[in-house]
Amino acid sequence: MHNPAPSTVLEHVSENLRRLRQSVGLSQTALAQASGISRRTIVSVESGDANISLSGLDKLAAAIGVGFADLVRDPTRESRSDINEVTWRGVSPESSAVLLCSAPASVESQMWLWSLGPGERYDAEPDPEGWHESIYVVEGVLRLTLSGQPKDYPAGSYAVYGTAQVYSYENLGQVRVRFVRNVIS
Numbered sequence: 001m002h003n004p005a006p007s008t009v010l011e012h013v014s015e016n017l018r019r020l021r022q023s024v025g026l027s028q029t030a031l032a033q034a035s036g037i038s039r040r041t042i043v044s045v046e047s048g049d050a051n052i053s054l055s056g057l058d059k060l061a062a063a064i065g066v067g068f069a070d071l072v073r074d075p076t077r078e079s080r081s082d083i084n085e086v087t088w089r090g091v092s093p094e095s096s097a098v099l100l101c102s103a104p105a106s107v108e109s110q111m112w113l114w115s116l117g118p119g120e121r122y123d124a125e126p127d128p129e130g131w132h133e134s135i136y137v138v139e140g141v142l143r144l145t146l147s148g149q150p151k152d153y154p155a156g157s158y159a160v161y162g163t164a165q166v167y168s169y170e171n172l173g174q175v176r177v178r179f180v181r182n183v184i185s
Contacts (some may be wrong), residue, residue, distance in 0.1 A: 004138075009087055009145075010051070013052070014047065016047055016071050016114070017060060019075070020064050020132070025157055028043055031060065035059045035060050041056070045122065051115060053125075055124070055125040057072070067102060067108035071085055072099060083101055085098065087099050088122070090120040091120065092117030092118070095115060097122075100113050105185060106130075106184075106185065108183075109184050111180065111182050112181040114177075114178065114181050115177065116140075117176055118173060118174050118175065120171050121168060121170040121171070124167050126166055126167075127163040129164045132163060132184045133160070133161060135182075136178055137154060139155050140175050140178065141154045141155070141171075142177045143170040143172055144159055144167065144170075145167060146166075147167070149163045153179075
């Protein structure tokens with residue numbers, strides 16, 4: 001989670017990761033082996049001392065057998081589908097990703113509200129085969145690059161694509177870009 005919200009989401013991840021890992025009977029070492037994330041990183045995340053990438057959280061969630069949203073949601077919130085947590089911040093103060101909600105799919109469906117300040121870029125790692133995203137651009141022009149092929153999407157346009165490939169979001173303009181992103185796994 002590149003530059004997440006100062007404390008809340010890291011606190012949620014710390015608490016949720018520890019609780020969920022223990023509920024399935026995994027040691028930190030076993031979780032490290034199952035997820036491919038180092039034990040040192042897991043210890044640091046659980047203690048609230050370290051940051052971890054969005055794809056790292058995906059790997060931990062899969063190894064525990066839960067959804068990504070289960071790691072980042074406020075554990076005190078009654079609604080399991082309403083999340084509304086900032087989980088990524090860019091260098092620009094105008095750049096952030098807010099996971100708004102999550103609903104079940106084969107595994108999970110997530111709805112995000114993203115914004116990118118001028119010149120900001122987010123590079124994503126490939127997801128497992130069968131995962132998809134849909135985006136809807138609300139403001140500005142979003143450059144979506146799929147496997148090295150860029151295409152610009154102005155406000156009011158949308159795209160649906162498989163994410164088992166390298167992809168990125170970029171704002172090449174002079175104004176903020178805002179878009180809704182749905183992740184289906």
